[in-house]
Amino acid sequence: MAEELQYDAIVIGSGQGGGPFAGALAGAGRKTALIERSYVGGTCVNYGCTPTKTMVASAQAAYIARRGADYGVMTGPIRIDMEKVRERKRAIVELWRSSSLEATLNTKGLDYIHGDAQFTGPHAVEVTLDSGEQRSLIAGLIVIDTGLRPAMPPIEGLAALEPLDSTSIMELDSVPQRLLVLGGGYVGVEFGQMFRRFGSEVTIVDVASRLLGREDRDIADAMVEILREDGIEILLDTKTLRAQHGARGGLELTVQTQSAERTLSGSHILAAAGRAPNTSGLHLEAAGVCVNEKGFIAVNDRLETNVPGIYAIGDVNGEAAFTHISYDDYRILKANLLEGGSRSTSDRPVPYTVFTDPQLGRVGLSEDQARAEGRSIRVASMPMRHVARALEVDQSRGMMKVVIDAETDQILGCAILGIDGGEVMSMIEIAMMGNLPASRLRDGVFSHPTLAEALNNLLS
Numbered sequence: 001m002a003e004e005l006q007y008d009a010i011v012i013g014s015g016q017g018g019g020p021f022a023g024a025l026a027g028a029g030r031k032t033a034l035i036e037r038s039y040v041g042g043t044c045v046n047y048g049c050t051p052t053k054t055m056v057a058s059a060q061a062a063y064i065a066r067r068g069a070d071y072g073v074m075t076g077p078i079r080i081d082m083e084k085v086r087e088r089k090r091a092i093v094e095l096w097r098s099s100s101l102e103a104t105l106n107t108k109g110l111d112y113i114h115g116d117a118q119f120t121g122p123h124a125v126e127v128t129l130d131s132g133e134q135r136s137l138i139a140g141l142i143v144i145d146t147g148l149r150p151a152m153p154p155i156e157g158l159a160a161l162e163p164l165d166s167t168s169i170m171e172l173d174s175v176p177q178r179l180l181v182l183g184g185g186y187v188g189v190e191f192g193q194m195f196r197r198f199g200s201e202v203t204i205v206d207v208a209s210r211l212l213g214r215e216d217r218d219i220a221d222a223m224v225e226i227l228r229e230d231g232i233e234i235l236l237d238t239k240t241l242r243a244q245h246g247a248r249g250g251l252e253l254t255v256q257t258q259s260a261e262r263t264l265s266g267s268h269i270l271a272a273a274g275r276a277p278n279t280s281g282l283h284l285e286a287a288g289v290c291v292n293e294k295g296f297i298a299v300n301d302r303l304e305t306n307v308p309g310i311y312a313i314g315d316v317n318g319e320a321a322f323t324h325i326s327y328d329d330y331r332i333l334k335a336n337l338l339e340g341g342s343r344s345t346s347d348r349p350v351p352y353t354v355f356t357d358p359q360l361g362r363v364g365l366s367e368d369q370a371r372a373e374g375r376s377i378r379v380a381s382m383p384m385r386h387v388a389r390a391l392e393v394d395q396s397r398g399m400m401k402v403v404i405d406a407e408t409d410q411i412l413g414c415a416i417l418g419i420d421g422g423e424v425m426s427m428i429e430i431a432m433m434g435n436l437p438a439s440r441l442r443d444g445v446f447s448h449p450t451l452a453e454a455l456n457n458l459l460s
Contacts, residue, residue, distance in 0.1 A: 007033045009141040010125055012117045012282070015042025017313040017326040017333075018145030019104065024334050025141075026109035033137055034110055035117045035127055040100040043147050043315070044323040047167045050096055052190065054089045055170060056355050059197035063357065070394055080198045083173050113137075119287040122307050143333065144289075144297060144305075144312045146282065148275040148321060153182055156242035161251055163243075163269040166191065172268075176200045180253055180266035182240060183273035184211040186354045189227065191270055193356050196232050203233040203264055205240055205255055212354070216367045218381070219401065219415045223360065226397050226417075243269065277316045292318065301344040302336060303329055320350045351429050353422030358384070358398045361425025364413025364432060367403050376406040380438070380459050384418040387454040395419040400458050402428065402438065409437035424451050 008030035011022040019041065022034040039046045068075040104112050115129040125137045150165035152158065164172075166187050177200065181192045184206030196202045204211075204227070210220040211227075211234065224234050239256045246252045246265055253264045277295045284291060290298045290306045296318030303311045313329035315321040328348060335341035351363035370377045381401040390396040398417035405412055411432050416424045431441055442459035446452040 004136040004138065005033070007031050007111075007137055007139040009033070009143070010035065010137055010139040011143045011145065012125065013042065013145035013147060013278075013314070013316075014040045014100075014104065015145045015147050015314050015326055016044050016323045017330040018042070018143060019100065020327065021143060021145075021313070021330045021333055022110055023104070023107050024330070024338060026107050028338050029109065030141075032110050033113055033139070034104065035113045035115065035125070035137075037114070037116045039097050040104050040112075041097055042145070042326075044326075045096045045100060046093060047170075049323055051089045051093050051170050052166075053355055054092050055085060056190065056194055056357075058085045058088065059194040060357055062199075063197045067394075080175050082175055082198070085198075086171065086173060089170060116281065118281060118283040119289070120283070122287045123309060140309050141337070142287075142310045144282070144310070144316060145314045145326070146278040146316050148277055148315045150271065151274040151276040153240070153271055153273040155182070155240050158182075158240075158243040158269070158271065161243050161245070161269060163271040165271050169195075169268075169270055176266075176268040178250075178266040179203075179268050179270060180251070180264055181205065181270045181272055182253075183271070184208065184213075184234070184236065185272065185274075186212065188270070188272035189223065189356055190354065191272060192232055193227060193230060196227075196230050202231075203235065203266070205235045205238050205253065205264070207237070207239050209237050211236065212360075214366070215360075215362070215415065216401070218399070219360070219366075219417055222399050222417055223356070226356070226358070229397070275315075275321065277318070279316060294318070301346045303332060303345065319345065320352070322350070322352050325350060349429060349432065351425060353425065355422075358395065358418045359416075359421035360398075361416040361422040362414070363425055363429045364411070365403055366413060366415065367401070370403050370412055375412070377412065378404050378406045380404065382454070382458045386457065387418070387451065389449045389451050389454070390419050392449060393419065400424070400454065402458060404438045404459075409439055410435060411438050411441075418451075420451060424454075427452060428455075 009025045009032045011018045011034045014036040022032050025032040065078050113127055115127040117125050117127050120126050127135045175198045179195050179200045179202045181188045181204040184204050192202045192204045211224050212220050237258050241254045244252050251266050251269050255262050279295045288307050297312035299312050299317045303313055314326035332343045335343045349363055354360040367379055384390045384398045385396040400416050402414045403412045414428045438459050441455045
C-alpha cells in the first residue's frame, strides 16, 4: 500500500502559475507538495517562449546579415549552423531550467516530487515516482497546472509520417530543404518565417480563409503580404486531404484548394494546427472534476472547478494560452486564497505578441469584435511606412491600428504589426489601464525619433 502523506496544498504542474503559487503557499506557512513529471518551469521555459524566441533571434540575425547591402554593409555568403543554433537554445533553456529547479528545491516548506500524478478522490492524489514507487497525498486545496501539448491533426496518414511539432522541430541539427507547415496560427507563422530565414523553402497550409484567425482581415492580410515577401508560399482556404511518403522519397501532402487538388512535396512536415490539454492521465473523474468536450478543465472567473477546493490555472483551463495569463492566474489565487482578496479573470486584459518579424502586438477588442458587440467606434490605422523611425532603420513593413469608442474617446484595443510591435502595444495598453483617452496620446509629446511618436499621427 502506498505511503499516505498529508499536506495543506498540492500543486500539480510547475508552470508559470503553479510553480510561483506553490512557493507562495510554502512562504505563507502552508505545507505544500509540488508535483512535476517533466521539468520545472512548464512549457514557457522548456518548450515555448524561451527556446522559440532564442531561435527567432538566430533567424533574425541571418535575415539582417543577408540584408547587409541594404544598409551599405557588404557581407559574404551566409551559412546556417543548426547545431550551433540548437546548442545556443539548449544552453539558455538549461540556464532557466536549472535556476528554477534550484529555487524550488531551496524553498522551505515545499516538497518537490518528480513523477506522474493522478486523482484517486476529490482531495487525494497518487504519484508514481520515476523509480516506480507510489505515494498517496491528500490535501484540502489542490491546484492543477498541467498545461498543453501539441495536437496531431486528424489527417489521413499523417501520424504514420511522425511529423515535427513545436517541440521536436527545435531539435533539428540541419535546415530542412522544404518545410510544409500545417496551420496558419501563431505557431505556424513563427516557425514558418524562422525556417525560411534559416534557408528552408516553406509552404503554410490552412483551411481557414485568413491567416491568424483572431485578427481583423486587414491585419491578417498584411501578415500574409509580409510572409509572401519573405518567400513563403501561403495556401488559405485549403484542406489537407491526406499525407504520404513520396514516390521518389520525401513526404507529400494532398490538398484541396479552392480551384484544384494539389500535391505538395517536402522534406519535413510541421504539425502546427493546435494544442490539447494534459488532462487525460489525471483521472479527473475520480475527483469529479468536469472538463469540456475538448478536455479542458471548466473553471469560473475565480479559477474554481466544480469541486470545492480544486482549482485549475494556466493553459489547461482553456483560457488564453499565454505565459503572462498563467502568471496572472497565480496572482489571482494568491490574492484570493492567501490575502483575503476577491480578484477574478472577468475584467483583465489579454495582451499578446506574435514574434514574427515584424512583431504583431495585440490587446483589447479588434474592430470585428467591437462591431459584433454593437459598439459605436472609430478606427485609426496607418501603414508603418509612414513612421519615421521605421523608415530610418529600414523596417517599415506592417501597420498600426487602434479601435476607439466614438462616444468616450477611450481606447478599446489595438493591433500593432510593425517593428517592436509588442512594445508599442504595451504602451497603448498602459494608456488603456489608466483610462487615458485617445486624444491624450494624440497630443502627447514623445521623444524624436522613436516609435512612440507615431501615435501622434496615428490618432490625429
